[in-house]
């Protein structure tokens with residue numbers, strides 16, 4: 001384990017057209033391409049001079065910046081986790097540095113670079129992916145990963161996410177109605193995003209496609225300082241796993257993260273900002289403040305509490321900040337006097353970041369580690385089971401696999417490194433076989449029906465086995481992320497009675513994107529990438545997701561039925577209660593009326609009696625008076 005400072009490079013952006021009226025306030029000491037390490041920001045009111053690992057003048061090109069991070073990319077292939085950050089004010093050149101001009105404005109409008117037909121033809125005819133000039137750090141790193149090592153014995157998983165308004169979204173999803181994903185943590189995987197698609201990539205073209213796909217899904221908006229300002233933080237990750245053990249019998253595993261942060265922004269008093277824009281700005285500034293606090297704490301010699309949980313960004317990057325990860329910060333600044341305060345703030349942040357110590361260590365695990373072997377065996381069991389089910393629909397076959405696996409477990413203690421490698425290779429082979437099967441609709445395949453609806457003629461999306469009609473689809477929630485469909489895992493089709501699932505990226509969808517044509521031109525659009533999803537307690541393969549979904553759907557159906565029954569009983573109870581209440585009210589009313597009647601009768605009776613009494617008395621009185629007169 002080696003202890004080192006977080007590496008910080010400062011990139012100065014040249015003055016752009018809209019800054020022509022302003023002067024440059026940023027200067028560098030020792031202006032030559034090797035020793036530039038001190039940057040000065042000076043005007044009548046401000047003075048700041050700070051030293052960093054490297055300061056790139058505005059004339060630097062993408063190659064110069066890449067040279068700064070390239071050794072760390074190489075290290076990531078040796079098992080070191082590596083994170084590259086771009087931090088800076090909005091419009092200062094973060095996305096330009098990370099992605100490069102080739103990738104600018106994918107969203108929403110095509111970039112001039114590509115519309116220029118001469119250039120387009122030229123780029124397309126030659127090797128478009130080798131046109132390094134317009135590539136930033138991410139595409140250059142991808143090229144380095146694939147060019148500097150044989151990937152035959154590597155498995156590389158790629159994911160791409162954005163954090164927008166404190167919610168995490170998978171940028172490699174099919175749906176137009178994305179749903180937020182949750183951060184989870186467990187012993188097996190550390191911190192991870194549940195249900196995030198991790199595509200298996202075999203070459204740089206696969207990676208470029210994913211990068212382009214994700215980039216086109218990113219939220220952008222026009223700000224005062226940037227016409228296409230990124231409004232979300234993005235993390236593009238390559239998870240590199242070796243399939244072959246090294247001389248010491250160890251397998252390596254490393255994460256390569258590229259984090260393009262959204263730019264901090266000040267309230268624009270001149271132009272009225274929409275509520276949505278203000279909300280975005282507040283969330284961006286808040287999460288950048290959290291990042292600043294975490295960096296500040298990490299930079300202190302004795303820190304009691306590091307507030308990783310204050311924002312999704314810091315929580316996600318928890319194991320990439322200050323722990324066992326090589327971290328490089330590229331802080332981008334504008335040299336314009338109009339941005340001086342923001343530039344000073346960025347440099348102060350970068351200054352704090354350089355105090356952070358990281359303890360980079362190789363992520364190696366012995367190939368003979370029981371957990372590794374068991375995990376591989378379990379995966380093979382899963383994959384074989386899925387293949388058998390697909391090929392024969394044979395449960396018996398699956399059971400015999402299980403027996404064989406138990407036998408294998410007995411031999412666990414006697415395993416050799418070669419045998420573990422064989423397991424890894426078998427694992428990879430099975431996954432590819434399974435992946436290929438997913439593309440083709442096979443005759444006699446129990447999962448596919450001839451009349452299954454076509455989702456997209458150019459797409460090779462996998463379909464769910466035909467399910468019973470699902471008319472209440474709109475209210476359905478996804479069994480994976482438990483949010484209403486459509487979501488990352490489910491794509492809603494036009495036919496409301498069926499559902500489609502897209503476990504692998506449909507590259508066919510990319511075909512029509514004008515902006516990406518030069519990059520896409522040499523790519524096999526019908527290729528299908530394998531994908532896995534990390535869940536709370538396991539990893540799901542693309543095909544396995546179908547089983548999982550069926551299972552969850554079944555239990556969800558049971559829950560729904562039970563809920564319906566309960567609802568009906570409650571409803572009945574309510575009706576009965578109402579009826580009882582009405583009956584009771586009727587009886588009370590009747591009793592009241594009877595009482596009144598009785599009373600009335602009694603009154604009448606007493607009135608009649610008193611009348612009779614009076615009559616009797618009068619009669620007697622009259623008789624008496626008559627008798628008296630007669631006497």
Ligand SMILES: Nc1ncnc2c1ncn2[C@@H]1O[C@H](COP(=O)(O)OP(=O)(O)OP(=O)(O)O)[C@@H](O)[C@H]1O
Pocket residue numbers: 012013014016058088089090091092093094095096097104223226228229230231261262263264332
């Ligand atoms: N080093 C550079 N040389 C030439 N142009 C640059 C450079 N850096 C940035 N630009 C240009 O400046 C503009 C803004 O750059 P960019 O979009 O990369 O900024 P950002 O920091 O990512 O902004 P936001 O945070 O708003 O997304 C773009 O038009 C880009 O082409």
